Amino acid sequence: MENATVISGDKATVMVTNDDGIEGPGLLALVHVLVSTHRFNVLVCAPDSYSAVSHCITWLHPIAAKKVHIDGATAYAVSGSPADCASLGVSKTLFPTIPDLVISGINKGSNCGYHIVYSGTVAGAREAFFNGVPAISISYDWVGGKSNINDFTIAAEACLPIINGVLVELRNKTYPQRCFLNVDLPCNGYKLTKQGKSIIKMGWRQVTSDSEGGKMLSTMVNSIASAEIATSTTPAENLYFAREVRGAQVDEDDNDHRFLQEGYITVTPLGVISNAEIDCQTYLKEWLPTVVERPSPSAL
Template identity: 70%
Template structure:
């Protein structure tokens, strides 16, 4: 952790990013709560617009446009790239004078459990920090349309403060593990959560399908944002790219809801009302039974 800002008596530096965009209420609530404690130097480096479900995509061929943003109590920049781009730039030393001690990605609108972790730009923002040797956390709130309210983001941020503080203490003491980053999901009824629970990534996912649509039904525009929760406000996001008349249009749709996949998994525990804390690595390893199968299979296949 060379170059980080924690020192004797110094306030640690926390950088916030996300995938819902720098103006998203989840990010703004998280920053407000962090700033209000007076315990951290708060930086923000986040996409300038909504970038949900872009996974760990990065911008390679073109420069990023970066613009100063006004967020009370924080030094903030909006970036034209992806969540991974934003984190990479923010921890590089090229934008800020020092490397942050901790990167927090979120608070996302909607949970990120099971296989959805692969799609998540929020998780990618934390994973990119991990790739660069900076401790990180991704945070998501299980937003449910018609039940959740914007204030739930503030409650979620406050509920995560003990974890954030504990991580920073271990970082200062040089005892925090370097082999993982954390993915935190907060239940819909966050005000009455059942406590923190250490979980493992499960296999939950929504069964997705496709439905052909016409340009007339979409106002001549193509829906581009994949929304896991169909009642989420994010489902109204549309791309302004005009579709040519000779193109067919297909829109994603949810065919069946995600289900829990066992005791101790992230999705199941989240639905039981716990704040789930899931350590993640850079890669998803194959299941043990698959490893055993291919250990015998490969020599035969190579004959």
């Protein structure tokens, strides 16, 4: 994919979006760190709410953008999803220029393995990538009772070498154009990883009202005990069902989740197209001809 931006002048333009909302502590910490370096023109285009919405987009009605005050940045709160915000922010409709780099985060909770599919944080970066703008999604492996709000600032500072490195490569026209980066932290060295298959297994239970349950704070919850329940809301005359944790599938292969649990800052290149694993391709290459050569059931 051809890069739509060309870095010029002394400062690169970085746009920040997220999944936790424009008042999210991870976003505010990231913006503060970016502004405090005096190296970037910082734009913010982030949802006024939302969490764990994957790559949903608003199609049938307009979205509203309201200018808000964040020190050192030009910022808008948008009544849309992270993907909406990324698309609007790089369109030259809201801002007069296309950013050199889009950063989505910092999310409260990690985004590893299969949970990347659910992640609105990753979707914000992916949407920028769809539009030819280099992007990074950043998530912090929040641990209840242990992590605190200052960790977001530490995480943002730990990501500066990656952000600066990407911008240098873009300036030199040597940055690969066929992927965007997904970064998960704590702060104990950097590790290039691949997307794994870890996932929290979810089920449903019937409840008596829509007041039972709560909002999932993290897209990827590493501890079953810390996972919260997300409840659907329906009219009073209907049945009510709430999500609940039923177990976990942990991928022990050489992947993002494993190294995150070992304390590394994981850097995982992602693409838009998800290719099936090679063994599936091998099997189906032999299977498909045998299927299409059989008579259809209606002909039997």
